[in-house]
Amino acid sequence: MIEAVGLTKRYGDKTAVYNLSFQVRPGAVTGFLGPNGSGKSTTMRMILGLDNPTAGQVTIGGYPYPKLPNAPRQVGALLDAKAVHGGRSARSHLLCLAQLSGIPARRVDEVLGVVGLQEVARKRSKGFSLGMGQRLGIAAALLGDPQVLLFDEPVNGLDPEGILWVRNLMKALAAEGRTVFVSSHLMSEMALTADHLIVIGRGQLLADMSVKDFISANSADFARVRTPDTEPQLREKLTSALTEAGGHVLPEQDGALRITGLPLPRISDIAHDADVRLWELSPHQASLEEAYMRMTQGAVDYRSTVDQKSGLMQPLPPGAQPPMPVPGQGQPDWYAPPPPQQGGQPFAMPQGQPGPYGAPGAPGAGQPNPYAQPAPAAPQTPAAPPQPPVSAASADLTKPEDAR
Ligand SMILES: Nc1ncnc2c1ncn2[C@@H]1O[C@H](COP(=O)(O)OP(=O)(O)OP(=O)(O)O)[C@@H](O)[C@H]1O
Numbered sequence: 252m253i254e255a256v257g258l259t260k261r262y263g264d265k266t267a268v269y270n271l272s273f274q275v276r277p278g279a280v281t282g283f284l285g286p287n288g289s290g291k292s293t294t295m296r297m298i299l300g301l302d303n304p305t306a307g308q309v310t311i312g313g314y315p316y317p318k319l320p321n322a323p324r325q326v327g328a329l330l331d332a333k334a335v336h337g338g339r340s341a342r343s344h345l346l347c348l349a350q351l352s353g354i355p356a357r358r359v360d361e362v363l364g365v366v367g368l369q370e371v372a373r374k375r376s377k378g379f380s381l382g383m384g385q386r387l388g389i390a391a392a393l394l395g396d397p398q399v400l401l402f403d404e405p406v407n408g409l410d411p412e413g414i415l416w417v418r419n420l421m422k423a424l425a426a427e428g429r430t431v432f433v434s435s436h437l438m439s440e441m442a443l444t445a446d447h448l449i450v451i452g453r454g455q456l457l458a459d460m461s462v463k464d465f466i467s468a469n470s471a472d473f474a475r476v477r478t479p480d481t482e483p484q485l486r487e488k489l490t491s492a493l494t495e496a497g498g499h500v501l502p503e504q505d506g507a508l509r510i511t512g513l514p515l516p517r518i519s520d521i522a523h524d525a526d527v528r529l530w531e532l533s534p535h536q537a538s539l540e541e542a543y544m545r546m547t548q549g550a551v552d553y554r555s556t557v558d559q560k561s562g563l564m565q566p567l568p569p570g571a572q573p574p575m576p577v578p579g580q581g582q583p584d585w586y587a588p589p590p591p592q593q594g595g596q597p598f599a600m601p602q603g604q605p606g607p608y609g610a611p612g613a614p615g616a617g618q619p620n621p622y623a624q625p626a627p628a629a630p631q632t633p634a635a636p637p638q639p640p641v642s643a644a645s646a647d648l649t650k651p652e653d654a655r
Pocket residue numbers: 262265266267285286287288289290291292293294652653655
C-alpha cells in the first residue's frame with residue numbers, strides 16, 4: 252500500500268503539492284487524475300524518493316522509498332519513457348537495470364516478450380517511436396516483478412491495440428493483488444481501467460472515491476431530446492417552450508438538446524403541447540470525462556480560448572447557419588462546478604423532493620422520479636486552500652531537485 256500523509260512540495264514560491272493525504276490500496280487499479288500542472292508527477296516522484304517532500308511524508312508498505320528494503324524488487328515505475336540512453340538497445344537498457352537490482356538476465360527476455368518488443372530488442376532505443384518507448388518503460392517497471400507499480404501516463408503514444416493491452420495488463424496486475432497507481436488524462440480509458448480514483452487540482456485533494464461514486468457525485472442526470480433534423484425551427488420552438496417551463500437547455504454538438512431541471516414525462520408533454528415531434532427523448536448520466544470536467548473546472552491553470560480568427564473569417568452566405576457551439580468552448584458554465592454545500596451533487600434534491608429531473612412546482616414534483624439515482628456518499632471535502640507561498644528564503648532550495 253502507498254500512503255501519503257500531509258504531503259506538501261514547494262519549489263521556491265510555487266506550491267506544487269499541498270497537504271495531500273491518501274492511500275493507494277492493493278488489489279485495485281487506482282487512477283490518479285488532475286489537470287496539467289496539478290502535481291501528479293511531483294507526487295509520484297515523492298513516492299519514489301526522487302523528490303523530497305517539503306512537509307508530510309509518503310510511504311510504501313510503511314517505509315519511505317529510500318528506506319524500503321530491496322526497493323527495485325518491490326516497486327516498479329514508469330515515469331518518463333524517454334529516460335533511456337538512446338545509444339543502448341532495449342535489451343541492454345533492461346539488462347543494466349536488472350544487473351543493478353540483482354535481477355537474473357533471463358527476466359529481461361521475459362519482460363521484452365510481455366511488452367511485445369522481442370523483434371526490436373537489439374535495436375537502439377533512440378530509433379523507437381513514442382509507443383515503443385512506452386512499452387520499454389513498462390518492461391522496466393515489470394522487471395523486478397514488483398508488488399507496487401506506478402505508471403505516469405502509460406498509454407501516451409500507444410496505438411489502440413497497445414491501449415487495450417495496457418488496460419488489460421493493469422487490471423491483471425491488480426487482480427493478482429498488486430497495488431497499481433496510474434495517472435492519465437484519457438478519461439474514457441480511466442473509466443474502463445480504474446476501480447478507484449484520486450483526483451487533485453492545484454496540488455490539493457479533490458476526490459478519493461470509486462469511479463462509480465465519482466461519476467454519481469459529480470454529474471447531473473439529464474435528458475437528451477432530438478427534434479427532426481429536417482425542421483430546425485422545431486428545435487428552436489422546443490428550446491423556448493422548455494426554457495419557459497423552467498428547464499435548462501444546452502445544445503449538443505450533433506444537434507440534440509441536453510435538458511436538466513425537467514422530468515422526462517414533462518418534457519414529452521411540453522413538446523406535445525408545442526406541437527413539436529421528437530425523434531429522441533432519453534435519460535442519461537454524464538460520463539467520467541464530464542464528471543471530471545465539472546469537478547476540476549475551478550482548478551484548471553491552462554485554459555484555451557476560442558479561436559476568433561479575427562479578420563480571417565469569410566462572411567456567412569445568406570441563409571447559412573452559424574456553427575453549433577462546442578460544449579465547453581465559449582460556454583463557461585457547461586460544466587458548472589457543483590455547489591459544495593450539496594457535497595458535489597449539483598442537482599441533488601433534498602429527500603422527499605423530486606429527483607434530478609424534477610423542478611420545484613412542476614407537475615410531478617413530490618412524486619417519486621423513476622430516473623432518480625440513489626444519492627451517493629458525499630465526496631471528500633477538498634483540503635484548506637494553500638497558505639500564501641513561502642518566501643524564497645524560507646523555501647527548501649537546498650534540495651537537489653530544486654536545482655533542476
Ligand atoms: N523541478 C521543478 N521546479 C519548479 N517547479 C516545478 C518543478 N517540477 C514541477 N514544478 C511545478 O509544479 C507544478 C506541478 O507540476 P507536475 O509536473 O507535478 O504536474 P502534473 O500534474 O504532473 O502535470 P501534467 O499533467 O501536465 O504532467 C507545476 O506548476 C510545475 O511547473
